[in-house]
Amino acid sequence: xxxxxxxxxxxxxxxxxxxxxxxxxxxxxxxxxxxxxxxxxxxxxxxxxxxxxxxxxxxxxxxxxxxxxxxxxxxxxxxxxxxxxxxxxxxxxxxxxxx
Amino acid sequence: xxxxxxxxxxxxxxxxxxxxxxxxxxxxxxxxxxxxxxxxxxxxxxxxxxxxxxxxxxxxxxxxxxxxxxxxxxxxxxxxxxxxxxxxxxxxxxxxxxxxxxxxxxxxxxxxxxxxxxxxxxxxxxxxxxxxxxxxxxxxxxxxxxxxxxxxxxxxxxxxxxxxxxxxxxxxxxxxxxxxxxxxxxxxxxxxxxxxxxxxxxxxxxxxxxxxxxxxxxxxxxxxxxxxxxxxxxxxxxxxxxxxxxxxxx
Numbered sequence: 149x150x151x152x153x154x155x156x157x158x159x160x161x162x163x164x165x166x167x168x169x170x171x172x173x174x175x176x177x178x179x180x181x182x183x184x185x186x187x188x189x190x191x192x193x194x195x196x197x198x199x200x201x202x203x204x205x206x207x208x209x210x211x212x213x214x215x216x217x218x219x220x221x222x223x224x225x226x227x228x229x230x231x232x233x234x235x236x237x238x239x240x241x242x243x244x245x246x247x
Numbered sequence: 248x249x250x251x252x253x254x255x256x257x258x259x260x261x262x263x264x265x266x267x268x269x270x271x272x273x274x275x276x277x278x279x280x281x282x283x284x285x286x287x288x289x290x291x292x293x294x295x296x297x298x299x300x301x302x303x304x305x306x307x308x309x310x311x312x313x314x315x316x317x318x319x320x321x322x323x324x325x326x327x328x329x330x331x332x333x334x335x336x337x338x339x340x341x342x343x344x345x346x347x348x349x350x351x352x353x354x355x356x357x358x359x360x361x362x363x364x365x366x367x368x369x370x371x372x373x374x375x376x377x378x379x380x381x382x383x384x385x386x387x388x389x390x391x392x393x394x395x396x397x398x399x400x401x402x403x404x405x406x407x408x409x410x411x412x413x414x415x416x417x418x419x420x421x422x423x424x425x426x427x428x429x430x431x432x433x434x435x436x437x438x439x440x441x442x443x444x445x446x447x448x449x450x451x452x453x454x455x456x457x458x459x460x461x462x463x464x465x466x467x468x469x470x471x472x473x474x475x476x477x478x479x480x481x482x483x484x485x486x487x488x489x490x491x492x493x494x495x496x497x
Contacts, residue, residue, distance in 0.1 A: 152295050155322045159312055159329035160302035166336035167362045171344025171355060180345070186474045188345060191338045192371050192433045194446045194470030196364065198335075198463045199307075199426045201447035202454035211420055218424050222431035228270050231431075235424040239417040 210242035257383040264387025271365040272395045274425035277418040283403020286313045293404040300400035308332035332460040339367040361389035368429040446470030
């Protein structure tokens with residue numbers, strides 16, 4: 149096998165360890181402290197936000213506008229697909245016709 | 248509402264999971280396609296490109312990996328970079344592990360191979376809906392997403408040159424829009440807004456000072472710490488929710 153294949157497999161193993169690591173540690177505890185519970189409860193918002201916010205600051209008008217439009221639709225309960233498609237349309241339209 | 252659903256019907260649960268997979272596939276496929284195209288452009292073979300999607304199965308880290316392959320960087324640095332980008336999954340695993348305590352360890356460690364961002368978010372939504380995460384539902388969600396992810400990598404690797412201008416198509420920015428949607432899905436949670444604000448500010452600051460990919464872990468930890476130090480009347484509610492869930496579990 150080439151070294152590229154070995155690196156890919158090692159990267160896959162490292163990734164898999166992250167995907168079971170949290171559970172391996174936490175499953176050793178019978179009781180979860182309320183503070184830990186609060187921490188776990190905050191994980192989705194805390195982690196997913198970091199995948200959006202910094203990127204949002206690096207974009208121009210099309211990127212910012214697409215997030216604003218999508219965000220407004222999400223906020224009004226318009227649903228995942230509606231918001232996503234609207235954001236994508238705004239992004240592609242502005243990139244092609246404005247930027 | 249939840250009482251009328253038979254969660255022990257594996258096939259029905261699998262189909263319910265599949266229904267939630269399509270939006271994920273629509274949002275992630277362009278990115279997976281782009282990955283396949285860039286990977287081949289950076290010198291990976293088609294087989295290696297597909298292997299990476301099938302085994303690492305984490306978009307952002309795959310992009311980082313193929314960038315580094317081209318630069319003659321020490322292998323351990325590439326692996327460490329992939330690990331760093333994916334470190335957030337440790338948190339997903341801790342949370343989803345708690346919600347799937349009724350599974351055997353073998354099932355859990357098989358299923359968590361598929362614990363990508365949207366898989367985790369959908370699982371947490373189901374917890375919020377006071378529904379148990381059954382293995383059939385989880386795999387009904389996971390398998391289509393996985394198969395499409397591997398499939399589009401192959402298509403991108405074979406036909407990537409035909410994509411004229413990925414930027415004009417917005418492919419590079421579709422996932423942030425989708426992730427914004429995922430963030431918003433959790434807005435009913437206690438402390439949602441303060442957690443989002445702190446994570447956003449700290450991760451952005453870290454992005455410009457410490458640099459990528461560490462801004463993800465740093466921003467996430469900041470948001471989580473906020474939830475830990477805030478007085479938690481909300482934590483009691485969650486406890487009740489989990490107890491209800493445990494009772495609903497088959």
